[in-house]
Amino acid sequence: MSAPPAPPMPRTAGSAxxxxxxxxxxxxxEQPAVPFVEIETVRAREFIPAAKxxxxxxxxxxxxxxxxxxxxxxAGRNSLFPLHWGLACCAIEFASAFSARWDxxxxxxxxxxxxxxxxxxxxxxxxxxxxxxxxxxxxxQMPEPKWVIAMGxxxxxxxxxxxxxxxVPGVDKLVPVDVYIxxxxxxPEAMIxxxxxxxxLIRERRE
Amino acid sequence: MxxxxxxxxxxxxxxxxxxxxxxxxxxxxxxRFRSEAALPLFHTVKEQLGFHHLSMVGGIDWVTHxxxxxxxxxxxxxxxxxxxxxxxxxxxxxxxAASVWPAANWHERETWELVDIQFDHHPDLRHLLLxxxxxxxxxxxxxxxxxxxxxxxKQRSV
Ligand code: SF4
Numbered sequence: 001m002s003a004p005p006a007p008p009m010p011r012t013a014g015s016a017x018x019x020x021x022x023x024x025x026x027x028x029x030e031q032p033a034v035p036f037v038e039i040e041t042v043r044a045r046e047f048i049p050a051a052k053x054x055x056x057x058x059x060x061x062x063x064x065x066x067x068x069x070x071x072x073x074x075a076g077r078n079s080l081f082p083l084h085w086g087l088a089c090c091a092i093e094f095a096s097a098f099s100a101r102w103d104x105x106x107x108x109x110x111x112x113x114x115x116x117x118x119x120x121x122x123x124x125x126x127x128x129x130x131x132x133x134x135x136x137x138x139x140x141q142m143p144e145p146k147w148v149i150a151m152g153x154x155x156x157x158x159x160x161x162x163x164x165x166x167x168v169p170g171v172d173k174l175v176p177v178d179v180y181i182x183x184x185x186x187x188p189e190a191m192i193x194x195x196x197x198x199x200x201l202i203r204e205r206r207e
Numbered sequence: 208m209x210x211x212x213x214x215x216x217x218x219x220x221x222x223x224x225x226x227x228x229x230x231x232x233x234x235x236x237x238x239r240f241r242s243e244a245a246l247p248l249f250h251t252v253k254e255q256l257g258f259h260h261l262s263m264v265g266g267i268d269w270v271t272h273x274x275x276x277x278x279x280x281x282x283x284x285x286x287x288x289x290x291x292x293x294x295x296x297x298x299x300x301x302x303x304a305a306s307v308w309p310a311a312n313w314h315e316r317e318t319w320e321l322v323d324i325q326f327d328h329h330p331d332l333r334h335l336l337l338x339x340x341x342x343x344x345x346x347x348x349x350x351x352x353x354x355x356x357x358x359x360x361k362q363r364s365v
Contacts, residue, residue, distance in 0.1 A: 129338040162355060165345040166337055169355035176363035 076119065076145065077202040080195060083118045083138065084111035088125025090152040090185040097188035104192050107199075115141040120198070121148045121175070122191075123155040127168040139175045147202070149194055150177045153184045160184070213238065213256055213288065220251040235281075237289040242275075245302040248290065249277075253307055257281045258288050261308035264315055266322035268347050273299040275324050279308075300325035321346040 059067055086094060097104050098111060112118050115138045127135060139148070150171050153159030158169035171177060178201060181194040213235055214228045224244035231237040240248050252258045258279035267274040276291040294301060303326040304311035315326045316335040323344035326332060334341060343350060 129341075130336065132338070158355065163352045165343065165350070165352070166341075169358070170360075172360045173358040174361065176361045178363070 090124040126154040303329040
């Protein structure tokens with residue numbers, strides 16, 4: 001019979017380092033002197049001409065198409081702002097993806113409440129014919145470039161309500177969809193994965 | 208005890224258009240009436256019996272006929288009362304309760320679009336849950352679920 005594993009030793013913060021220091025075994029390392037840099041406050045009206053000048057030189061060197069598009073693309077795909085709304089039960093998972101536990105803000109995904117500030121529409125639930133034209137209005141209010149993710153089986157193809165009398169059988173009948181996420185509902189991990197795939201797609205498609 | 212009082216008051220007001228009061232679990236009963244007597248009955252039930260709150264309106268398609276029912280609540284009695292009328296399956300219609308209980312407005316719109324019961328003198332009989340222009344009445348027994356027709360998938364242009 002093997003003995004049960006020993007319980008972990010209680011640990012006190014700093015105790016090991018203190019012990020070393022007391023015994024003189026830990027050599028003290030000379031830290032290199034960090035030069036003190038004075039950071040000037042740059043005002044916007046000074047910054048913009050400076051940035052223009054710098055970008056102008058780069059553009060003259062590399063050509064506009066080579067520089068501007070990848071820069072905007074890089075910035076855009078790393079700060080996808082989805083529309084903050086909810087259509088049905090998938091919206092619960094959508095909301096929890098922004099909670100502290102999954103924290104999709106670390107990917108730059110921040111929900112915005114106005115379609116004019118968004119470039120990503122996550123259709124999170126059952127789309128009925130009654131709400132269809134409102135969805136299209138919201139989509140049309142979003143500025144280009146814009147993307148759509150169909151989240152869950154309902155938005156993908158009608159889900160359990162496919163043959164129902166009032167449900168749109170898939171949101172791709174109303175607006176073009178870039179990424180479909182399966183699940184009823186998809187877990188927040190799946191949603192984050194879908195958004196990361198969309199980022200790849202944007203990189204491939206627009207560079 | 209209280210139910211006797213309901214039956215007596217209603218019978219005095221609408222006469223033989225009152226068809227009886229059946230016991231119904233945990234309510235004051237299920238009151239059946241002829242649809243012609245709808246408006247006087249609603250006034251009696253609200254003003255004389257004190258059922259001031261309309262909780263819901265619904266309809267049932269029994270194939271041979273349609274049934275429309277109202278659930279009303281009284282704070283004084285702390286009881287629900289069910290009012291129910293049978294309507295002919297061809298052209299079912301009844302007087303709207305919206306002039307007595309304003310809450311009936313949306314409930315009747317829903318009953319009309321789902322079970323196809325016409326409410327006469329309704330202030331605003333439009334679709335509530337279904338899109339405008341929807342012609343079928345989906346909670347009728349004759350309604351068939353179907354595979355969705357093939358719709359064009361939208362392609363992105365950029
Ligand atoms: S896919 Fe499932 S969880 Fe999501 S909206 Fe439809 S029924 Fe609800």
